Amino acid sequence: MDNVKKALITGIAGQDGSYLTELLLSKGYEVYGIIRWDSIFTTQRIDHLYQDPHIKGTRLFLKHGDLTDSASIIKLITEIKPDEIYHLGAQSHVRVSFEMPEYTVNTNALGTLRILEAIRISKLPIKFYMAASSEMFGGINSPQNENTPFCPKSPYACSKVFGYDITKLYREAYGIFAANGIFYNHESPRRGDTFVTKKITRGIARIKAGLDKKLYLGNLDAKRDWGFAPEYIEAMYSILQQPKPDDFVIATGESCSVKGFLEKAFDYAGLGDYQQYVEIDPYYYRPSEVNVLIGDSSKAKEKLGWKSKINFNELAKIMIDADFRKYGLTPPGEGDGILKEKFPNRWWKVD
Ligand code: NAP
Ligand code: F7E
Secondary structure, eight states, X not given: OTTXXXXXXXXXXXXXXXXXXXXXXXXXXXXXXXXXXXXXXXXXXXXXXXXXXXXXXXXXXXXXXXXXOHHHHHHHHHHHOOSEEEEOOSOOOHHHHHHSHHHHHIIIIIHHHHHHHHHHHHTOOOEEEEEEEGGGGTTSSSSBOTTSOOOOOSHHHHHHHXXXXXXXXXXXXXXXXXXXXXXXXXEOTTSOTTSHHHHHHHHHHHHHTTSOSOEXXXXXXXXXXXXXHHHHHHHHHHHHTSSSOOOEEEOXXXXXXXXXXXXXXXXXXXXXOGGGTEEEOGGGOOSSOOOBOOBOOHHHHHHTOOOOOOOHHHHHHHHHHHHHHHTTOOOOSHHHHHHHHHOTTOOSOOO
């Protein structure tokens, strides 16, 4: 059918890519996703959505490509001719970016440029979404909004500042519908296992299941504005449906320390004082740390009608319920209740 919208997603197998795929399929889109070749399957987060492309009516297609490889990007964009591109692919781990700065910048900064150049050369009227990050602010002035100056404190943050700026430049110089979502930390049961919230909820489930005795962490004093990923995906979609391309801060407006998240999570799981289980390993410290991030999403509230519903306390409960299930434990259940109450018309699968 000609009137079916086509979306291309980079980073489709990541946390956000998997939720976005569910949202777009629920809206009738044909979804194309770029995956990196690997010797094993790395598509666990979207396996529940995948159908053999030989089956009639399939609307999800996975294609091999890499953000460091211009030819694969140009080929996919010119062949698929998408209406919208959601650029979520990245080396997204801040501490890893200190270990692999060149790879991080190549993938995140130049990867963004490669896509924008492919759009420009194609002359197709493609809308482009760039996954920018609160890390670009470096936490100097809190709360931050769309007018706060950037002060990146990691190779990851520097790479995202370039991605943000080049997106804005292609909008202004070439009239491309290119928009930045400046997203604060957003988490879910599908969050990568080495990000701190998931490391904590997974660690708690493993301790409960008798698989681990201790959980090793870094800086517990850092504060982050933690939200629930599916809500952020709705904002992402909405940003590309606006009449004009624009940049938006997406955040809850509340901040909590890693220690605060630990306290809530251990208490909810019935393990009591986290200090019995948590040890500090300086390996997890960063050469330069962002101490506090709090976002001001007033513009998103006014223009997109977007406001978060889930706070960090509820987030911890949702994630612990899911990790308990994953390790064969009976979840406390409050997290599942929150999901039912706040999202009666969920478009994503509960993990
Ligand atoms: P994620 O789970 O780490 O997913 C990143 C995806 O990018 C993965 O699917 C990964 O592929 C893919 N990727 C990495 N290097 C690639 C390359 N060279 N070529 C092609 N694909 C590559 O990240 P996320 O949490 O979903 O975040 C989505 C985007 O939002 C990222 O750009 C991130 O930097 C940004 N962001 C995230 C947050 C957050 O709190 N989650 C906040 C602000 C901004 P594999 O599946 O093969 O590993
Ligand atoms: O760290 C501290 C750590 O790695 C959060 C990415 O999605 O959000 C994410 O970046 C805080 C930091 O997320 C451990 O030092 C303590 O202060 O979960 P994280 P992040 O660095 O904020 C932004 C918005 C993005 O754009 C990124 O893509 O927690 N922390 N102990 C630890 N962090 C980790 N990972 N592991 C620890 O053991």
